[in-house]
Structures are given as structure tokens and as C-alpha cells.
Amino acid sequence: PSENGSGGGGERSASLAGPPVIENSVQKIDVNPPKGTRDFPPEEMRLRSWLFHNFREVSRLFGFEEVDYPVLESEALFIRKAGEEIRDQLYCFEDRGNRRVALRPELTPSLARLVIQKGKSLSLPLKWFAIGQCWRYERMTRGRRREHYQWNMDIIGVPEVTAEAELISSIVTFFKQIGISASDVGFKVNSRKVLQEILRSYSLSENLFAKVCVIIDKIEKIPIDEIKKELNSVGMPQEGVNKLLEVLSIKSLSELEEILGGAGEAIADLKQLFSLAEKFGYSEWIQFDASVVRGLAYYTGIVFEGFDRAGKLRAICGGGRYDHLLSTFGGDDLPACGFGFGDAVIIELLKEKGILPELIPQVENIVCALDHDLQGAAATVATMLREKGQSIDLVLESKPLKWVFKRAARINAQRLILVGNTEWKKGMVSVKILSSGEQSEIKIDELE
Numbered sequence: 409p410s411e412n413g414s415g416g417g418g419e420r421s422a423s424l425a426g427p428p429v430i431e432n433s434v435q436k437i438d439v440n441p442p443k444g445t446r447d448f449p450p451e452e453m454r455l456r457s458w459l460f461h462n463f464r465e466v467s468r469l470f471g472f473e474e475v476d477y478p479v480l481e482s483e484a485l486f487i488r489k490a491g492e493e494i495r496d497q498l499y500c501f502e503d504r505g506n507r508r509v510a511l512r513p514e515l516t517p518s519l520a521r522l523v524i525q526k527g528k529s530l531s532l533p534l535k536w537f538a539i540g541q542c543w544r545y546e547r548m549t550r551g552r553r554r555e556h557y558q559w560n561m562d563i564i565g566v567p568e569v570t571a572e573a574e575l576i577s578s579i580v581t582f583f584k585q586i587g588i589s590a591s592d593v594g595f596k597v598n599s600r601k602v603l604q605e606i607l608r609s610y611s612l613s614e615n616l617f618a619k620v621c622v623i624i625d626k627i628e629k630i631p632i633d634e635i636k637k638e639l640n641s642v643g644m645p646q647e648g649v650n651k652l653l654e655v656l657s658i659k660s661l662s663e664l665e666e667i668l669g670g671a672g673e674a675i676a677d678l679k680q681l682f683s684l685a686e687k688f689g690y691s692e693w694i695q696f697d698a699s700v701v702r703g704l705a706y707y708t709g710i711v712f713e714g715f716d717r718a719g720k721l722r723a724i725c726g727g728g729r730y731d732h733l734l735s736t737f738g739g740d741d742l743p744a745c746g747f748g749f750g751d752a753v754i755i756e757l758l759k760e761k762g763i764l765p766e767l768i769p770q771v772e773n774i775v776c777a778l779d780h781d782l783q784g785a786a787a788t789v790a791t792m793l794r795e796k797g798q799s800i801d802l803v804l805e806s807k808p809l810k811w812v813f814k815r816a817a818r819i820n821a822q823r824l825i826l827v828g829n830t831e832w833k834k835g836m837v838s839v840k841i842l843s844s845g846e847q848s849e850i851k852i853d854e855l856e
């Protein structure tokens with residue numbers, strides 16, 4: 409199998425072997441997660457859960473249904489020949505059944521596969537969302553992460569730009585929900601139909617389309633001469649290259665209309681989108697930008713990306729229309745659009761803005777037996793309260809009170825419930841409200 413960082417089933421070369429095990433003694437294993445991956449201990453997991461809760465809340469507000477797919481897919485799902493980075497960094501390998509498989513680098517092809525699998529049993533339009541871990545295998549020279557979680561929202565079966573407008577509205581809703589405003593971020597919006605119309609006007613074949621988009625997406629990442637060279641190398645004549653680069657610098661829809669003429673779909677779609685943005689109330693969030701094409705080969709129409717206005721961070725999210733992806737997999741040619749929203753840049757943005765949420769562990773009660781022979785009684789009290797929906801940290805071994813108070817503070821317990829002999833004999837327990845210090849004896853069956 410090609411070296412791609414995974415161990416595969418065969419022997420691993422010495423450079424990849426783990427620490428040597430010396431007979432009758434084991435050297436400490438590497439306790440760090442694999443290169444480019446993250447653990448989520450409680451504090452980090454609270455922030456991730458908070459982020460995902462906000463993703464899910466917005467998805468609920470927009471009437472989207474949650475779906476998920478295997479993180480492992482057939483490699484074929486992601487084999488596209490448009491020169492995308494996502495292809496170069498595919499985390500792929502041959503499994504023990506000699507099948508070519510890959511850790512998914514994105515969720516959209518899995519969505520397309522499932523929609524085709526379900527076929528006519530699905531009633532359109534579909535509004536599906538997913539939050540899934542996605543992978544890439546990148547040489548660690550760049551030290552970048554190899555996994556991230558992506559929130560995806562997709563609308564299948566709606567050819568109108570109303571679908572893209574709805575998707576952008578959902579992201580605006582998300583930003584507002586976590587305290588981000590239009591002065592912090594915006595959306596650059598364009599249509600790939602602009603490029604399509606240029607290729608047609610130079611009677612250049614449509615199969616150049618995807619490759620040209622992938623090259624143009626690198627316009628801010630590599631020198632312009634390199635862009636021109638790559639465009640020439642995929643077969644664009646110099647005249648077409650110059651026209652294309654001229655169009656990419658257009659700053660307004662009216663200017664674009666002058667160049668393209670008013671009859672094309674690109675202008676119509678963009679005008680409709682900006683008009684709908686007015687009605688949705690998010691005009692201040694979006695701007696036309698002819699240089700945005702996004703880097704995925706399958707986009708065919710409107711494309712958009714969320715950016716931080718301070719210009720310090722990479723794109724926050726991105727998406728667009730991909731009307732032919734399903735048909736390239738042998739399915740019906742269903743119209744489709746969607747976006748991906750990663751879990752990393754947004755956290756960097758919140759840190760920049762100083763609005764990361766303060767998330768503390770939440771447990772309502774800590775229950776402790778004062779004597780070892782009351783451990784069972786404490787378990788009974790804990791169970792009774794849990795059946796009433798109360799969260800309980802049950803102290804599971806005899807501990808000095810000082811230890812119990814320290815733990816109560818660390819886990820931010822609201823109440824301390826002590827099970828002591830004297831009270832227990834009266835069918836009572838001692839309850840201390842830890843914020844006020846107020847203490848009382850309460851009958852067990854009156855506890856709530």
C-alpha cells in the first residue's frame with residue numbers, strides 16, 4: 409500500500425515502530441494522540457459540546473434533520489481529477505480485504521451516496537445536517553492538524569437561489585447566536601457561472617471548468633505567474649486567461665453586468681441572492697467578490713465563504729451549489745447546495761474577540777456517607793434523587809470532610825448532602841447549600 413501514514417496490516421518500518429518493549433518491563437507508551445489529532449479532555453470537550461449545541465440549535469430552527477455516515481468510505485467517493493488539495497491529502501489505505509478505503513476528508517460525497525442509495529423513497533426537498541470528523545493526511549512538515557469536525561447543512565432538490573439564501577441565513581443566525589456580528593465577519597459571494605460564461609465566450613470546453621476553478625482558488629496562496637502557468641497548462645489560451653483575471657478583479661454586480669451582459673444566469677442568480685438577503689435581513693453581512701470560487705471541484709453556481717473582517721484568520725466556513733455531484737455518482741441529476749463549517753477557525757475567532765464562553769462543570773449535588781457502613785444509604789439517596797432528575801456526584805469511598813468540600817468546589821456542586829448516623833436514624837439527611845452555607849436537616853422522602 410502507498411505510504412500514507414497509516415500502519416496498514418504489514419510490518420511497520422523501524423522509523424514508525426512504537427517504543428521498544430524490553431522483556432519483563434514495558435517502556436511508557438507515547439501518551440500523546442497520533443500526529444495532527446486532538447484529545448478532548450473535559451475542559452476542551454465542554455467547549456466542543458457548546459459549539460455543537462449551537463450548530464444543532466440553528467439546524468433545529470431551520471427545520472433540518474440530522475444525519476451521519478461512516479468516517480470510513482470507499483476511496484472512489486473522493487477520487488476527482490481536478491487537482492484539488494483535498495485529493496492530494498486523502499487519508500487512504502488498503503484494508504485487510506484489499507479494498508481501497510479512505511477516512512472522509514469531507515461529508516458531501518457521503519451525503520450524495522446516501523441520497524442515491526435512498527433514491528425515490530426520499531421526498532424532496534431534503535434539508536439535512538451533520539456534524540462529523542473529517543480527515544486529511546498531510547506531511548507534518550506544515551504541522552497542521554489532520555482532523556477537524558465539520559458542521560454541514562445541505563438542501564437537495566431546490567434549483568432556486570432561495571436555497572443558498574436560506575443556508576447563508578442559517579450561518580448568520582449561528583454567528584449571532586454565539587455573539588459574532590456583521591462587524592466581525594462577512595460573506596464573500598460569487599457564482600461560478602461567471603467563469604462558465606467566460607469559458608463559453610471563448611468556446612473553451614466545459615471540462616476545463618472544474619480544473620480552472622481549483623486553480624483560481626489558489627489565487628491568494630501562490631504567485632499570479634504560477635496561476636497563469638497552471639491555467640495555460642490545463643489548456644486555457646492566454647487571451648482567455650487575461651479575460652478571466654480581469655473579471656476576477658471586478659468589484660460590483662453592475663460592473664460584472666457590463667462585462668457579461670445582463671442575459672446570463674450568473675447575474676440573475678446573484679441579483680436574486682442579494683435581493684433575498686434584504687428580505688432575510690442580512691444584507692450587511694454579504695458582499696459580491698468575483699475572486700471567490702472555493703476549492704472544491706463540484707461547485708457549479710453560487711459559492712460563498714465566511715471571512716473575518718480583521719483579515720487575521722483563514723476562511724471560517726464555505727459552501728455553494730453543486731448541481732451535478734449526484735449525477736457524477738450515477739444518481740439522478742438533483743439540484744443541491746450546502747456548506748461546511750469547521751470547528752477550528754471559529755474558536756480562534758472567538759478567542760480573538762475575547763468572547764469564548766466560560767464553561768464550568770455542572771453538577772447539582774455531591775452525596776457523601778459520613779461512615780463507611782452508610783455507603784449503601786448514600787447510594788439509596790443518590791438513586792432517589794437521580795430518579796427525580798437531579799445530577800449527583802456520589803462519593804464512592806470513605807473520605808475526610810475536607811476532601812469532600814474540596815471536591816465539591818472543584819466540580820462546582822450546588823448542594824452537599826451528608827448521610828450521617830444520627831440523621832439517618834430519623835429518616836433524614838443533612839443538606840448544605842454551598843453558595844450560601846445554609847445548612848438544614850431534610851426528610852429523605854422530601855428531598856428534591
Ligand SMILES: Nc1ccc(Br)nc1
Pocket residue numbers: 494513514542543544553554555556
Ligand atoms: N478536508 C479537511 C480535513 C481535515 C482538515 Br484538519 N482539514 C480539511
